[in-house]
Amino acid sequence: MRNFVRNRPSLSGFTALAAFLFAVFAGLLLSAPPAAAHDELTGSVPADGAVLDSAPEAVELTFSNTPAAIGSEVRVLAEDGTDWADGDVRILDNTATQRLRDGAPAGTYTVQWRVVSSDAHPIEGTFGFTAAGGEAETAPAAGPSVQPSEPGDSSQTPVLNQGEDTGLSWQVIVPAVVVLIAVAVLIALIVRRRLREG
Structure with missing residues (x-):
């Protein structure tokens, strides 16, 4: 049992993974090209x-x-x-x-x-x-x-x-927001479990 607990991923490992995923999707969000402008x-x-x-x-x-x-x-x-x-x-x-x-x-x-x-x-x-x-x-x-x-x-x-439509595409924003929320929930669950075990 002790070996199992000892070999479980640490909280810092999950935090580093979450931070990496957050950085990746934040970069995709910021680097996404603006939506195409309407015809004139x-x-x-x-x-x-x-x-x-x-x-x-x-x-x-x-x-x-x-x-x-x-x-x-x-x-x-x-x-x-x-x-x-x-x-x-x-x-x-x-x-x-x-x-x-x-x-x-x-x-x-x-x-x-x-x-x-x-x-x-x-x-x-x-x-x-x-x-x-x-x-x-x-x-x-x-x-x-x-x-x-x-x-x-x-x-x-x-x-x-003609409306100004120079924002980011919703096809990029929505998936990125969903992933970021999922990462935040995962971190919260891990912290909560670690607090209970402690």
């Missing part, structure tokens, strides 16, 4: 704040990456709240296109968009343009244009309602 709206046709001769035939949104093909929605709202969007959003590469119904009147329009980012997170935002006259005109076939702006004028940049 990089341009639009019409550009935000643009003044057109007439309402466009379609609205184009260009993103920093290709958004998912599902869950996309673009509303083109006139001043009275009427949505002039016609049909579903069409996504080709990193550009989402929303057609407008014929007969869109002159006035100020607000474009409200929502797409699923390539990292599977939904992103959304708004921008606006003005049509000086009615009737629809064909949207430019070229890529998104950027209208020149005066110094200090930031109206051409589309608004992106």
Whole structure:
């Protein structure tokens, strides 16, 4: 019996093991790369704040990456709240296109968009343009244009309602926390047993 007790691992050995495991998982937690950032709206046709001769035939949104093909929605709202969007959003590469119904009147329009980012997170935002006259005109076939702006004028940049997601990934945090809790419980049990034996 004495040999058995003598050969049992000491409390200091368990403590050293627990400290080692804690250091390993703490290092993994601190060195984990930040979560990938959401895609961004990089341009639009019409550009935000643009003044057109007439309402466009379609609205184009260009993103920093290709958004998912599902869950996309673009509303083109006139001043009275009427949505002039016609049909579903069409996504080709990193550009989402929303057609407008014929007969869109002159006035100020607000474009409200929502797409699923390539990292599977939904992103959304708004921008606006003005049509000086009615009737629809064909949207430019070229890529998104950027209208020149005066110094200090930031109206051409589309608004992106994007949350900051630069924290650590939950896929790393949750397992690490679970392991650390398990190590703490193990230490507590060992200390309690040693106190009873003492």
